[in-house]
Amino acid sequence: MTQSAGRPSSGARYVLEQTDDAGAPGEFVYRGLVRLPDADVPVEVRVAGATGAATATVDVAAVPPGGPRPEDLSRTAAALVRSATKAADTHARRPPRKIVRWRG
Numbered sequence: 001m002t003q004s005a006g007r008p009s010s011g012a013r014y015v016l017e018q019t020d021d022a023g024a025p026g027e028f029v030y031r032g033l034v035r036l037p038d039a040d041v042p043v044e045v046r047v048a049g050a051t052g053a054a055t056a057t058v059d060v061a062a063v064p065p066g067g068p069r070p071e072d073l074s075r076t077a078a079a080l081v082r083s084a085t086k087a088a089d090t091h092a093r094r095p096p097r098k099i100v101r102w103r104g
Helices: 070-090
Strands: 012-018 027-035 040-048 054-058 098-103
Touching: 012 040, 012 070, 027 070, 040 070, 054 070, 070 098
Parallel strands: none
Antiparallel strands: 012 027, 012 098, 027 040, 040 054
16 A cells, blocks of 8 residues: 555555434444545445444445446445444444455
């Protein structure tokens, strides 16, 4: 990953932060970027507090031609956030404020 831009040289870097925006009652909302080698793709993940189900939405127009499929980016973002929030729930902690993960 190049230090100046924070952009990976390969794969994708997911950078998500929990927002203060109120979703549905008991819902957590994370927003951020999927940083690709040649583009930044906005992503939003909503986590239902009661069930822990995570649903991600990516900006399809921001995905570069020949880049990863938007549904793959969405699925990975939802899984990463679900994993982080589930671990916090298991240990009776607050959900993480920021989640940063790289996937190759």
